[in-house]
Amino acid sequence: MKTVSCIVVLSALCFSAFAQDNFKCPDDFGFYPHPVSCDKYWKCDNNVAELKTCGNGLAFDASDPKYLTENCDYIHNVDCGERTQLEPPIATPHCERLYGIFADDAKCDVFWNCWNGEASRYQCSPGLAYDREARVCMWADQVPECKNEEVAGGFSCPAPGEVSNSGSFSRHAHPDDCRKYYICLEGVAREYGCPIGTVFKIGDAEGTGNCEDPEDVPGCEDYYGDLDLKSIRKSELLAGLQSSSSRAASNPAPKAGKPRPAPSSRNEPSE
Structure with missing residues (x-):
């Protein structure tokens, strides 16, 4: 198993190095999405390409048709399409990744906004709870993760x-x-x-x-x-x-x- 894992890792590294060596800037200046990684992109400056990586939990927003915008956003805000690969998560207390918005493990009306691994605690308004899929506060009875005793305070x-x-x-x-x-x-x-x-x-x-x-x-x-x-x-x-x-x-x-x-x-x- 270790041999297979090493082969996979080496293959990925070789592909990355190969892609970096063979990427040609379409223009003198711009920011271009990586073909398979959603959190990587190419920065072209004076027709020289540099491979960049967004913060852990962020992804490169490639929605600018002119490729002039350098923008890393929360993964859930970015349409990655076929760019499915991501860097391994780096976790800190209350944060699944260094950047992102994550539900609390114990209280369904609490969520955490993580920025560079530092978590800020937020609580939904009375009667509301944090919905993990919609990523907004909704009525607690509409959030599956809420237990009966948590809805409306019991x-x-x-x-x-x-x-x-x-x-x-x-x-x-x-x-x-x-x-x-x-x-x-x-x-x-x-x-x-x-x-x-x-x-x-x-x-x-x-x-x-x-x-x-x-x-x-x-x-x-x-x-x-x-x-x-x-x-x-x-x-x-x-x-x-x-x-x-x-x-x-x-x-x-x-x-x-x-x-x-x-x-x-x-x-x-x-x-």
């Missing part, structure tokens, strides 16, 4: 018919955070967040509720601590967020946030 929707007068969907308070709430649609729970400056107030009927001022929600009055809510409400950011509660879900809760009070006090009428 919250389970009421059984069909259990909540009366709720219409096609129902809203439910988050047990630990005054600003967050769940929407149940066809038995699937999705986590949302109220616009900054407001918290979720449970409605009079079961399965209902709205985002209201903290002072109108018993137990959540001090959720924002010392933040100036008047200035927040006047800001253009809040004005945009109030147009859609789904857009508001992308904003993290303030660090000064306060947990939702115990269930016994949540249904008290506001004064």
Whole structure:
């Protein structure tokens, strides 16, 4: 087996050397894709060819028809076509290669952006999870890698018919955070967040509720601590967020946030 492996490696090296010696620049200046390697390309300068290799996890983007662009991009962004060969992966903590975007092994709502082997942690908005194929944050229940206990933080929707007068969907308070709430649609729970400056107030009927001022929600009055809510409400950011509660879900809760009070006090009428 070792002899065969050595032959394969030597063949590859010989082919690379042969290709390098025989590549002819089509023009005095330009950047040209390697015939079989997606992460290699030829740089021609004054009609002299130099074989270049993209960073580990990057591939050469050969989409410029004039061959004047030198661009290495994430592999998943590049159409390699028949250029199927890649350099062996070089892994670091949370990074399968030195460059790329990779899902977390333990939490489905966390992903890592790796640049030169250094990983930056990102977390999807409440109720969302990182989809490995689409490489975007999607509803957690639509991501196969998410376990049931991870979807909507383990919250389970009421059984069909259990909540009366709720219409096609129902809203439910988050047990630990005054600003967050769940929407149940066809038995699937999705986590949302109220616009900054407001918290979720449970409605009079079961399965209902709205985002209201903290002072109108018993137990959540001090959720924002010392933040100036008047200035927040006047800001253009809040004005945009109030147009859609789904857009508001992308904003993290303030660090000064306060947990939702115990269930016994949540249904008290506001004064």
